[in-house]
Amino acid sequence: MKVLKFGGSSVATPPRIQNVIEVLKPYLKEEIAVVFSAFGGITDTLIQISTLALEGKAAYKDKLTEIEKRHLDAVRELISIQKQSSILAQVKIKINELEDVLHGVYLVKERTPRTLDYIMSFGERLSAYIISEAMKDQGISASYLDARNVIRTDNHFGYAKVDFEVTNKLIREHFRNKKEVQIITGFIATAETGETTTLGRSGSDYTAAIFAAALQAHDLEIWTDVDGMMTADPRLVKKAFTVPQMSYEEAMELSHFGAKVIFPATMQPAMVNKIPIWIKNTFNPTFKGTVIHAESTNGKLIKGISSMNGITLLNVQGSGLLGVVGVSMRLFATLARERVNVILISQASSEHSICIAIESTLANHAKRAIEKEFQNEIRNEEIDEVQIEGDLSIVAVVGDGMKHSPGTSGRMFSALGKNGINIVAIAQGSSERNISVVIRQSDVAKGLNALHEAFFLSDRKVLNVFLVGTGLIGNSLLQMIEDQFVKLAKENLLEVNVIAIANSKRMLFNEEGLTLKRGIEEMKVKGEAMSMMGFVDRMITLNKTNSIFVDCTSSEEVTDCYERILASNISIVTPNKKANSGSYEKYYSLKNVAFQRGAKFLYETNVGAGLPVINTLNDLLLSGDKVISIEGVLSGTLNYIFSTYTTGKKFSDVVKEAKEKGYTEPDPRDDLSGKDVARKILILSREAGLQLELDQVSVQNLVPEDCQGDMSVEQFFKKLERHDASFEKLLKTAEAKGEKLRYKAVLREGKVKVELGSVDSHHPFYSLSGSDNIILLTTERYHERPMVIRGPGAGATVTAAGVFADIIRIGHYAK
Known part of the structure; x- marks a missing residue:
């Protein structure tokens, strides 16, 4: 037996559904069961519609009409005309049922978690039913299975806990005499009291794992829209790549800290039963993907870097914490009563403070609960008022290979420090499988790229250059970068990526990197009006790793921005003498800011062009x-x-x-x-x-x-x-x-x-x-x-060569 699961992006449109059916056809030679999520975006729309109804806004009806049309159109496109009528009628019946529930929410202005679970269940019930009928229409022996008939849970609506003893028995009984391919609804189940429950967002993965465990499947395949588990979020780290294999524990750590490819709870049933989990791409079905199994065997120090946004730190501190038994118990018991999940904990050995990370949406609620619990201590000034720090993210480096491997944390902190990323809190478990740090949310992309370079691309560094001044020196510099690009990558393991160029009139940015041959001409044609402050603002906002600002002008307006640039941890290379030959106070200030922020300020060409x-x-x-x-x-x-x-x-x-x-x-x-x-x-x-x-x-x-x-x-x-x-x-x-x-x-x-x-x-x-x-x-x-x-000592070429040498020097420092 093999269990496959397809996510919402894989079945977002009729052509994609047809593609899934084509993917499934080779599997029909063996025994399989298939779990489907709702059509892409439907679950979010159902939540939105229920919110509109709760607020008494009749606009929910228009959204419901859109959902109805989308599913009816899918039937018409996927199923032959002569078989459509009964299927359209069944879809219409389900939509009418949903309409009745929403109308009730609209009338009473109340939406309990139980009601919301029931509303959300319609996404999977509609998608799995339509897909099962489409498969039948193409001659595939398939049967629709509403998972509510076989999965039993408690009544913790929104995130129900599975009763595996009852569930496993029901699943096995259902499959005992079934020869058709079972097309199963993901995400939903039934409480022991008979109400519809859900297994948590992205719970379709969990559904597939539940069935795989109950049926003792030899493989579980999760089909999504990426080529497996990636070393980092490819939306933020362009050089991320697929990890061929990882352990259950590594995958759990990564998924918990934001890797959305697989739902964290999915691992538990598969791990207990030692069922390999394959992560595959519906849109690239021939790619092998990632296999998650019991052992991590490829010798890599780490397997991935993930992040979680929307984090707030709560700091509980005071002299009353020192040596007092039971403080931590009271703190975490209070949060548990208030259903506040603690994501990360950090406590200094002095016991003077306890720092916890939670979801930002719960921060104020958690603060009030803690202060109520410790009101006497706060009144007696034994504990301070709870401090809150928001707009944070957690970045986690995960890998079984870190265990007993000295230097991992040093490499991590060095990479972040060299890119000016401040660490607010640190946590590492005794398993040595995960090092987590809390950083500013605005630094997440930069941090992920810095760490990805440090651990996965340590043999190569990408330098992101922002050039102002495209006269003789600037032009010569761009030509040198282009001429030496291949040699630099091969011999120096450096990649110089020119992100922006500007002259006194225009500026041009391209986050992926400009084409050097046509860069200046493109700037003249496509560039926007140049503003030095605007250029610096954009450069700082992009927050690229290993950023280098290159000033090939003789402008004092440009040098006036140096201190702000260095303070933003962006290194500077320049032949412009105005900054260092201005007031001594300015010269000293620039050197000091560069030192304090760990940025490089190189100006070899100020004196002797290319001479050292x-x-x-x-x-x-x-x-x-x-x-x-x-x-x-x-x-x-x-x-x-x-x-x-x-x-x-x-x-x-x-x-x-x-x-x-x-x-x-x-x-x-x-x-x-x-x-x-x-x-x-x-x-x-x-x-x-x-x-x-x-x-x-x-x-x-x-x-x-x-x-x-x-x-x-x-x-x-x-x-x-x-x-x-x-x-x-x-x-x-x-x-x-x-x-x-x-x-x-x-x-x-x-x-x-x-x-x-x-x-x-x-x-x-x-x-x-x-x-x-x-x-x-x-x-x-x-x-x-x-x-x-x-x-x-003169000439654009030798000066540009000196500037280029300084850029390369920074690249070697960044390593």
Whole structure:
């Protein structure tokens, strides 16, 4: 014997019902029984209709008409015309019966749990009857069985307890001489007093298990709309996959904490009788699915991660709890009397507080009951007023493999912590099969994805990137991500997923990830108006794991959002110098927020484009070294100008040439002013531990006074020509000494200068050429021979490469 059960989604429409019949046909060679739920959505509609009737709203009649039409239409579509009339009449009789009950609720304005159970029973009674007749019409020997005839329960309406001794006897007697395939109503039963009861929402699974146990079936198959038990909710975790097999205990834990594929009570009859439970997909019938049986044998540390929303924590605390015997008994007895189910319990060893998690709908009722029970202790200030914290969820990591496996909880808490998810409460049973944590409901999707990566995709991390700035650097970065995508996944086990891009005018989001080749063009066409606050709001609301905000602009408006972004546990990578070269207070605040929130704030490209300057400096300081001085040529543009400027050339012509080659800013005065170099040396000074402000940096402005002010670039170049002689004089003076001009930044003895000077042939700056940058770090360890860092210091490609390296660095940290 094999028992199969099909859920509401599997029989939601006539085509789906026909599909189920096709699935069943190969099974007809063996002995089977089939349990059906109500048509998809019908049970919820019946509850809604009864609520309308209870409220005295005549609109319930319209909803009832819709239910009637849906079932009559199913008969007309599934059954041949010549056989329809009697079946339509039977359906109509059931609908009339339902109408009478609802009319009574409407008149008396009362709906008892007993009445509601009776109303809900019509869903299964109609669906199983229609499907049995459709099967008969196709030549299948089938017979309709109302489970109320054989399943006996107590009269706990809404969630009745089965009397297995009587039920098993009735089921076996019924099947003794039945050769037809029994088409059974799920979910419903009969109390010993004769009233209709229900086995709890999703109780059709339970019905199937009851029949399987009574008939000693060799298999129980639960057919639903997913490919078995998943590692996590696939609606929230896109990379979730099917678990091939798990133990009864693992499945019970997962289903209790929100995995809706199987009803928790289903496991008990199957477990007692050691009947394997198969979870299969009606819409993918060839897929093997998941088998739930006695042993968990595939060696995985955990089998799944599930969540339960709508949770409230109640905290009972006070000095009166310490060492007092019977407090817990009184607390839980009170909740039991009030029919409040406790989902999770957490108590510190100090005994100062007991924390319990319950459904949010019962929170206020539970609070009043507890405070009434402990009113004397509260009055005497031995126990505080019960504290309530809502909008929470429970996330549970489940697996038999966790037993005696050190590090499981560490991996769990590390994954949540690195993604800024605060744990409100923790519980772990002595079986070591389940570690449950309470977190904010708004963090559920992020938490599930973080844990899924940590336990199931630990060999690969997904980095979710939000990019602002699609100019030369941003564009180059996107190209690099695309070019390196396969290599990153294969060699670095990182997947960079660009969720959003924006420029100063438009922004485009795609939660699944943008197509990099067409991303910028799509943004220009499909993007919405750009608002920096709106961009940040959306990014924070998405609450993605391993989120990285990349700022490839030079905008201060963007840097003004950094603190909020870091405070939301989103890491930042940026070549934008405005944040770190603004006020020291802002610089320190950003570093502090990043540290406190566990987010990364990486800005290697602030100083030397792709050169490893800041990381090298920080590594020296972390190892205990001390900076004596820093010297640097920190502008690729100015180095190109002064390494190209030789006798016979005009200074203004060299600057024009640099602009034409794209080395300068659109207005070369931005480079010649030295402000950019000043910002870079200020950042290095701060990294070295000095609390300096930008106005404390002495800067030589190379823009002649009459070339400053409001004028076009063309006007600037005309005026600059008048100063060629003065620059030529500086050049000849240097050459006469056998030296070369270099625009240098120097930090020494706590003072910072940026100026044009000359260096002799023994100086490391002498041989510098092109747009290279060079930095000399003189430290206590590197005193006689300073550490030299040299390489390309300008250009979108090298800067984008530095940004990309910082993104990858965060990816390795996330592991």
